Amino acid sequence: MNTKEAILKATLRLVNEYGFYHLNMKQLAAEAGISVGTIYLYFNSKEKLINELYKNIIRDFNAIVLKGYEEGRAFKQNFFEMMRNAIDHYIQNPDRFSFIEQYTYSPFLFKETKEENLAILEPIEKIIKEAKKENQVKDLPETLLIALSYGPIVGMMKLFIVGKTDLKKKMQKELLLEACWQSVSIQ
Amino acid sequence: MNTKEAILKATLRLVNEYGFYHLNMKQLAAEAGISVGTIYLYFNSKEKLINELYKNIIRDFNAIVLKGYEEGRAFKQNFFEMMRNAIDHYIQNPDRFSFIEQYTYSPFLFKETKEENLAILEPIEKIIKEAKKENQVKDLPETLLIALSYGPIVGMMKLFIVGKTDLKKKMQKELLLEACWQSVSIQ
DNA sequence: AAAAAATGAATGAACGTTCATTCATTTTTT
DNA sequence: AAAAAATGAATGAACGTTCATTCATTTTTT
Numbered sequence: 001m002n003t004k005e006a007i008l009k010a011t012l013r014l015v016n017e018y019g020f021y022h023l024n025m026k027q028l029a030a031e032a033g034i035s036v037g038t039i040y041l042y043f044n045s046k047e048k049l050i051n052e053l054y055k056n057i058i059r060d061f062n063a064i065v066l067k068g069y070e071e072g073r074a075f076k077q078n079f080f081e082m083m084r085n086a087i088d089h090y091i092q093n094p095d096r097f098s099f100i101e102q103y104t105y106s107p108f109l110f111k112e113t114k115e116e117n118l119a120i121l122e123p124i125e126k127i128i129k130e131a132k133k134e135n136q137v138k139d140l141p142e143t144l145l146i147a148l149s150y151g152p153i154v155g156m157m158k159l160f161i162v163g164k165t166d167l168k169k170k171m172q173k174e175l176l177l178e179a180c181w182q183s184v185s186i187q
Numbered sequence: 188m189n190t191k192e193a194i195l196k197a198t199l200r201l202v203n204e205y206g207f208y209h210l211n212m213k214q215l216a217a218e219a220g221i222s223v224g225t226i227y228l229y230f231n232s233k234e235k236l237i238n239e240l241y242k243n244i245i246r247d248f249n250a251i252v253l254k255g256y257e258e259g260r261a262f263k264q265n266f267f268e269m270m271r272n273a274i275d276h277y278i279q280n281p282d283r284f285s286f287i288e289q290y291t292y293s294p295f296l297f298k299e300t301k302e303e304n305l306a307i308l309e310p311i312e313k314i315i316k317e318a319k320k321e322n323q324v325k326d327l328p329e330t331l332l333i334a335l336s337y338g339p340i341v342g343m344m345k346l347f348i349v350g351k352t353d354l355k356k357k358m359q360k361e362l363l364l365e366a367c368w369q370s371v372s373i374q
Numbered sequence: 375a376a377a378a379a380a381t382g383a384a385t386g387a388a389c390g391t392t393c394a395t396t397c398a399t400t401t402t403t404t
Numbered sequence: 405a406a407a408a409a410a411t412g413a414a415t416g417a418a419c420g421t422t423c424a425t426t427c428a429t430t431t432t433t434t
Contacts, residue, residue, distance in 0.1 A: 003410090019294040021208045024393060026412095035411045037396080046394065098292060105285060105345065107206040140362060143352040147342030148366055155338030156331065158292065165330040175327060179335055183370040190383090212420060222385045224422080233420065 004042045006032045008053050016095045020050060020108060051113045054103055057096050058120055064089050065123045075131040076185070082123060083153065083177055090157050091167055097157050124150055128184075137184050148183045152176065191229045193219045195240050203282050207237060207295060238300045241290055244283050245307055251276050252310040262318040263372070269310060270340065270364055277344050278354055284344050311337055315371075324371050335370040339363065 010032035014023050025046065029036045043049040068081030090097040103109060104120060128145045131137040137145060156176055160167040167173055197219035201210050212233065216223045230236040255268030277284040290296060291307060315332045318324040324332060343363055347354040354360055 017294060019207075021295070025395080026393075029412095036394085037412065038410055040395070041409075102289070102293060105348070106289060107204060108208070140366065141352065141359065143346045144339075144343065144359070144362055144366060147339040147346065147363070148370070151338030151340070151342030152331075152334040152370075153338070154341065155334030159330045159334065161292070165328065172328065172331070175331055176334070179327065179331060179370060183335070183339075183366060187374075211418085216386095223420090224386065225384055227421070228383070 003032075003034060003038065006034065007039055007042060007049070008056060011049055011053050012057075012095055012099060015050070015053075016098050016102075020046075047108065047110075050103070050108055051110050054099070054109060054113055057099060061086070061089060061096070061100070061120065062123055069123065069127065075127065075134070075136045076181070078127050079131075079149075079181060079184075080177060082127065083149065083180060084173075087153060087157075087167070087173055087176070090153075091160070091173075094157075094161055098161065101154070101158075121146055121150065136186070138186055145184050149180050152180055152183075190219075190221060190225065193221065194226055194229055194236070195243060198236055198240050199244075199282055199286060202237070202240075203285050203289075207233075234295060234297075237290070237295055238297050241286070241296060241300055242303050244286060245303055248273070248276060248283070248287070248307065249310055256310065256314065262314065262321070262323045263368070265314050266318075266336075266368060266371075267364060269314065270336070270367060271360075274340060274344075274354070274360055274363070277340075278347070278360075281344075281348055285348065288341070288345075308333060308337065323373070325373060332371050336367050339367055339370075 007028070010028055011023070014028055014031055023046075025036050025039060029039060032039075039049070043052060065082050065086050068083075068085040069078050070081075100120065124146055125142075128137065128142060128149065132142060132145070140148075153176065156165060156167060156172075159165045165172060167176070194215070197215055198210070201215055201218055210233075212223050212226060216226060219226075226236070230239060252269050252273050255270075255272040256265050257268075287307065311333055312329075315324065315329060315336065319329060319332070327335075340363065343352060343354060343359075346352045352359060354363070
């Protein structure tokens with residue numbers, strides 16, 4: 001692992017544990033196994049660092065979700081694959097999920113980063129739009145269809161993180177996916 | 188408005204605009220129209236202040252949602268009333284919604300406050316449990332039913348806040364409510 | 375009824391401490 | 405030997421918190 005990655009990884013861990021307010025550079029350097037000065041060779045400031053981390057996490061997430069998409073394949077299959085990828089990625093990286101939830105709507109993100117922000121719903125928006133054009137989905141406003149597909153997943157992840165549900169069980173995950181599908185698809 | 192309320196109100200506004208990190212006591216005092224020292228007559232510390240604000244907001248929210256509940260009334264009617272109250276309250280106080288979303292899972296909250304925390308889903312949990320006992324709701328895990336009821340509302344609120352949808356329109360709101368109902372009720 | 379005394383909420387300057395950032399020096403790589 | 409990368413002590417601005425002091429209001433005394 002190179003130094004830059006080590007810094008980002010340490011930031012993710014500490015910021016989730018203590019919050020941006022209590023995260024200090026000395027502690028961060030220790031966690032990453034480098035010295036304070038080194039951080040500044042890679043990132044201009046503490047805030048820039050958070051923004052870079054955010055962008056990386058969103059980029060990775062979108063790339064992984066998009067792997068579930070295949071041009072020309074049935075909407076249903078694309079929907080399931082993409083959503084499954086999203087859930088799996090979150091389950092394996094709950095810290096990334098928490099981080100996204102915490103910072104997507106926070107005032108820390110620069111405008112420049114915020115543009116990348118809405119992009120967290122971009123892959124979902126994409127297939128919903130396509131499906132709507134072809135009437136493969138309920139006749140509801142696009143935004144509502146997005147909220148119905150993604151909202152319950154976020155909700156379950158939050159319950160998962162506080163230990164109220166075990167999304168790692170195959171059954172739970174499949175029930176969730178099926179339920180999301182039911183609420184957008186034509187019966 | 189008494190001094191304590193003025194401080195809480197100013198905190199909500201500034202913390203949403205700048206975040207806890209950039210919120211400083213001098214600025215806060217100015218916003219509340221008092222002087223720094225006065226804040227400490229009402230709250231022991233900056234963190235205590237945030238925790239008090241959080242508790243107040245959750246308490247108000249739950250009380251308002253619970254106003255939609257009537258002992259002995261049909262589940263469907265309770266569900267609609269409670270959810271409508273939640274949505275209305277959020278629409279009228281988007282800053283409260285943002286604050287809850289931002290801090291519910293943040294490391295700033297004291298353990299003591301976190302206990303009040305899960306309480307944000309308490310009223311919903313309550314009616315879902317009741318309905319499940321009487322088979323008035325789909326045969327799915329309780330947590331999933333909660334995520335299906337509340338998740339899309341959170342999702343829509345987020346889109347509302349960034350201006351992607353107009354939840355103030357009666358139609359939008361009713362479609363959202365109906366969709367949430369569809370995903371938990373027996374067809 | 376007037377004067378004196380007591381109260382305590384509010385003030386804001388002062389203070390200690392934290393902590394992001396810098397940069398001269400050292401270590402490592404080429 | 406030169407260049408590049410890393411170190412970490414030093415800096416100083418920022419800021420949360422304290423606390424002596426003020427003063428409008430209330431209570432007690434005359």
